Amino acid sequence: MNLEVFKVFAESNIWSALWVEIALVLLALGLLVLELVLPANAKRTIPSVAIAGQIILLVLASIQLIQMPDDCSGMYFSQMILQTPQSAIMRIFFLLGGIFVSYLGTVYLARRELPKMEFFHIVLVVTAAFMILVQSHHFVVFFVALETLTIGFYVLVAYCRTSSASLEAGLKFLILGGFSSAMLLFGIVLLYGVAGNPLLPGYSTDSMNFSNLATFITQNPTNPLVLGGAVLVLVGMAFKIGVVPFQIWVPDVYQGAPTPVTAFLAVCSKAAGFIVIINLLNGPFLGLSDVFIPLLAVVAGLTILFGNIAPLSQRNVKRVMGLSGVAHAGYLLAGVVAILCGSAIAHGAIIFYLFTYLLGSFAVFAVMAHVSQKEDEIQEIDHYENFAKHNPFLALALVCGLGSLAGIPPLAGFIGKLILFIAIFKAGLYTLLGIAILGVVISIYYYFGWIREAFFHIYAIGERGTTDDREQLVDVLKPTPMHALAIGVLVTGILVLGFYQGGLIDRLFYML
Amino acid sequence: MTLHSVILVAGILFITGFLGVLLRRNTLIVLMSVELMLNAVNLAFVGFSRYNNTMDGAVFVFFIITVAAAEVAVGLAILVALFRRRQTVMLDTINQLKD
Incomplete structure (x- = not known):
């Protein structure tokens, strides 16, 4: 047996390169231990431990990102992991997402008799899987990371096991998720098989590696198996991000899932x-x-139109958020087309857009988590009647979040959309740009319908009574100081990124 | 046994599973169809692995089997919990969430 081969393989296993992911999983395992050893009255500190741990990791990862040299790309683990500036930036993104989902989880679980620690455990594991996924450079790592997070999401979506809506959403997500994974896998097997075929030019013995696959595909771009495999892989991914025509699961799953999980799906998964x-x-x-x-380009156009027209008739705010998320996926997909058309700034624009989308979405979902009643799936726009009068702080967060999602200046979402649209324009995709701008105009209708419900008194006729000072229809959870801090951070982020981007965008364009 | 016959069988299995997911209304059968699709992929991996004379595909099969087992474990748990609340596993009747 030749041990030299193993030595060569082991030399590229630099575990310190994955320190954030390892620390997250250790933190997740630590939560399990804490649940066992802590006395019953100390168990309520577990969510704080999860959030504090993630904040420490966020600070450390940010320091690493700031100090990173410009040329810092590296391949580790026998070329299975590729680290680039993009993966370092996305680590920050997923850590921010994990922190805000954990915070929403504390709001959501405060009102319900559900197991608490497991939620934070799964969120941490899924966050680590996201980070591995965006660094993967080989189909094995890619598949394992993708399935780790997908199965984590099946559990999270069905987390409220006393609610049949949550279970139903979990089941629908599981069936369609398994279906899309199978298609993705069939695509992978076709690519693996054809790229390893010794009779074809450019074949490789490690044909699941992305670099080898790229070499092979440039030499055989018209092979039917290559085309079929690539299309199946993209169809599998299209299911996960929910673009037309694979968006059928989005409204149902977003409505049935617990609000923090809806936010996690909408932001980090996308x-x-x-x-x-x-x-x-x-x-x-x-x-x-x-x-x-x-x-x-066709898919992006259809996605933008569907995502903006479908929410017009919705009264359930979770469905509105889900369907408008489809529209945001459409804008981002248009940005991806711009990258392929050679626009130099499109890549940075997509990452910046994702950050503004994170801030805006979490601000809105934070308000939704506070308004959510015992039946989490029933969150109607009517629940926001007289909202601003009784909860001015939450209403401010709602306006900033929705305004940012709609792209109203001077909020962060406007800058994100502006840069993305400039990228699409520079790529020469004028029709797509027209559709995207039309979509933004339509989206203002449903976003502002929600704001109108919260801020302006609507003179209802008949059974609801017409007195001006009537109480709110639903009982809103008052934010604790920590929750107010989290919402404050989101609102500040939206306002600051809207007014002042500093060198941030330049740096982003420079790094990618 | 040529590569073509292996891939043909895998393709037929995959399409059978695909149609099963789309057409059947019993959730258990739908879950079985998803498993059938995953196993069609396994068969294709083994076939290509043998033909190409590389071990990657054969190793990948173990990952797929593990993931499929985890998926079924979660799926059946959700299904049992749902059955306790609704006394049905038919997809036609599991339609609380809709427009």
Whole structure:
């Protein structure tokens, strides 16, 4: 037995490169231990431990990002992990997402008789899986990371096991998730099989590696198995990010899932999906750009139109958020097409847009978590009647969040949309840009309908009574000082990024 | 046994599973169809692995089996919990969430 081979493999296993992910998983395991050893009255500190641990990791990862040299890309673990400036930035993104989801989890679980610690445990593991996913450079790591987070999400969506809506959402998500994973896998097997075929030019013995696959595909761009495999992989990813025509699960799952999980799905899952699609299209599938540019442009246009027209008739705010999330996926997909068309700033624009989307979405979901009643799936726009009068602080967060999602200046979402649209314009995709701007105009209708319900008195006729000072319809959870701090951070982020981006955008464009 | 016959069988299995997910209304059968699709992928991996003379595909099969087992464990747990509340596993009747 030749041990030298193993020595060569082991030399590239630099575990310190994955220190954030390892620390997150250790923290998750630590929570399990704490649940066992702590006395019953001390167990309520577990969520604080989870959030504090993530904040420490966020600070450390930010320091590492700031001090990072410009040329810091590296391949580890026998070329299975590729670390780039993008993966370092996305670590910050997912840590922020994990922190805010944990915070929403404390709000959500405060009102319900549910197991508490498991929620934070799964959120931490899924956050680590997101980070591995965006660094993967090999289909084995890619698949394992993707399934770790998908199965974590099945559990999280069905977390409220006393609610049949949550269970139903979990079941729907599981069936469609398994279905899309199977298609993704069939695509992978076709690519693996054809790229390892010794009879074809450019074949490789490690054909699941993205670099080898890229070499192979540029030499055989018209092979039917290559095309079929690439399309199946993209279909599998399209299911995960919910673009037309694979968006059917989005409204139901978003409505049934607990509010923090809806936020997690809407923000982090979508972001990870897009980074993976960029990695794939910009890496292995670069040789197929001629096929994918028109295909993705049509899909992006349809997604924007669907995502903005479908919420117009909705009264349930979780469905509105889900469907408008489809529209945001459409804008981002248009940005991906711009990358393929050679726009230099599109990549940075997508990452910046994702950050503004994170801030805006979490501000809105934070308000929703406070308004949510015992039946979490029933969150109607009517619940926001007289909202601003009784909860001015939450109403401010709602306006900033919705305004940012709609893209109203001077909020962060406006700058995000502006840069993304400039990128699309520079790529010469004028029709797509027109559709996107039309979509933004339509989206203002439903976002502002929600704000109107919260701020302006609507003279209801008949059974609801017409006195001006009537009480709110639902009982809103008052934010504790810590919750107010978290919402304050989100609102400040939205306002600051809207007025002043500093060198942030330049740095982003420079790094990517 | 040529590569073509292996891939043909895998393709037929995959399409059977695909149609099963789309057409059947019993949740258990739908879950079984998803498993059938995953196993079609396993068969194709083994076939390609043998033909290409690389071990990656054969190793990947173990990951797929593990993931499929985890998925079924979560799926059946959700299904049992749902059955306790609704006394049904038919997809037609599991339609509380809709427009």
